[in-house]
Amino acid sequence: MRIQYNFAFLDEGSKREIRRATLKAIAIPGYQVPFASRELPVGRGWGTGGLQLTLSLIGKNDVLKVIDQGSDESVNAVSIKKLIDRTTGVPSVDDTEAATLIQSRHRIPEVPLKPDQILVLQVPMPEPLRMYESSELETKRLHGENDYSGAWLMLFEQIMKYRSVSTGADHPVSVHDRYVMAPSPIPKFDNPKMHYSDALILLGAGREKKIYAVPPYTKVISMAFDDVPFEPETFNGHSCKICGAKDTFMDELYDQVADETYYQCNDTSYCLERLNQQAENKVLKEEVIS
């Protein structure tokens, strides 16, 4: 038996079902829409939620970009691109601006997103209240009743214990003054990029079977207290060793030979673009001088 796979892997009925859930998610910003998540040929917990969104949305004219941990070349990004290319024939690009569909794990690109772009985020834990409430039935009720006292209490307790919040890369946000949402594990640094974003942001959790969305131009506020304001990650005046950027999210790396720590842009395509720009400027300058 020889088998031909359908365009974008899933059968048309499944894709339509996922698109319907997506439309509902867009209509109710921040609300987690349950959907019958399908098993995919990549690990459940390796981005199947994002992948189902991408596969249900992608068309032959799309330009795809996939990043993982800020890198286009990271093994998981490569593997996902390979699967999409193999089942759709849609080629992928590194250039954020050229892409119409961007699937990402753990980062929002540094380049501001545009109105005709869709950002798909892979989400491991969509439930922002799971930290203090393990029951799904109970968290659903809490969302319904707009009862987020637990989330506030969690932040308050962290401040009491550590004098600052320690939500790591999953700081809860309030969307459109209604639902509290887990912004996927993007660092706090990226949270403000969702606020009145020009692009549609879709979040998919395959294993937990939820789709949710931040429609364009929607208010997204990171939860914080008046006297302890929200604080994204800071890199204490460090700059990228490659391109010199100071205002990006950076990876902390260790140089064994020189025995020293250095920093580098996490978003590799942004870093490369800056580098190209600098080289171009240098050439231009030299041309002017000569």
Add this chain to the structure above:
Amino acid sequence: MGYVAVKGGTQAIEQSLLRLQYERLRSGKVLEVEAIEAGMRGLVDQVMSESSLYSEELAALAIKQAEGNPEEAVFLLRAYRSTLPRKHYSKSVNSDEMRVERRISASFKDIPGGQILGASTDYSHRLLDFDLIDETESTIEHWLQEFNQVEENGEGQETATQVGFVPKVLDYLRQEGLIADCPVDFSEPDDVTRTSLTFPASRSEKLQILTRGQTGALTSLAYAVIRGYGMVHPTVGELRVGLLPVYIDSPLYPSDDEAESYFIGDIKVTEVEMLVPAMIERENGQKELNLEFGYGLCYGQNETKAIAMSILDKSLEQGDKTIPTQNEEFVLFHIDSVESTGFISHLKMPHYVTFQAKLNDVRKTRKEG
């Protein structure tokens, strides 16, 4: 290079896949899909059951590709399953129609139709059979010839290859008034592969997730139930293994008439009806013992799994959420092979960004603390 989020991922993956292929082929032996289907019945049945896809051939192919790793084989089949449009729902299958090849009751020795041991490892001594090292197709042929000879002569013994209809043990008990009558539930079952699970879960949802569950996970949790987390000792009312016919309605003229529907094939299943003693309290505070039952059904011959399923079914029905094995969210969310291995294995992926963010928080608490 490669695994780290810098250039080189593509090449690294290609080399890794090449290496994987090499590990499968290095001995220079070809494992035939047909041979797996014929000789690895236990694994084929387990993989089909956890994949909820009934195809011995595809399961054998998946096992070959996965180098015999069941979780990987289940993963392959489940992913393949996602590409199949759902065209039909079968008519309800009535397990009374099972062509039984094995059925035992641990509750009653004298049951209508008798106990049929069938093919079972239960009473085999688990001694390594070193003769199997030298087994060849000609020795098998010889053995088969002899076996068939005995079969044809019918030498006084009922043989393993016979199948037939037998009444249900529990029906007999019901007629005797020993257990409560169980009304047939005619409501449309929910399909867990097409809608997301909500709580409280319907019984059809619970049973589906249990039957798709990972054999090992189910066994562990059921073991916990009978070892100290919930229930007293249950007894197997009836365990039966056999073939069930599956029918679908005519797509053009759906009707309730049996004669109008199409037979699309047999599936081999294991079915367990478990008797569980339960305390019931009467109005005046008097306590009374009652026999209730749990149900288990899964693809193939997976007896431990079907028994575990029947125990967990009853445990979930009891539903005291302070006991983990009676908490439906705890059990149903955690027994799926693809979901649990997927999330555990995702820990192998890079977590640089999340870890950098956490590092930032840790440093902040140190500095300001």
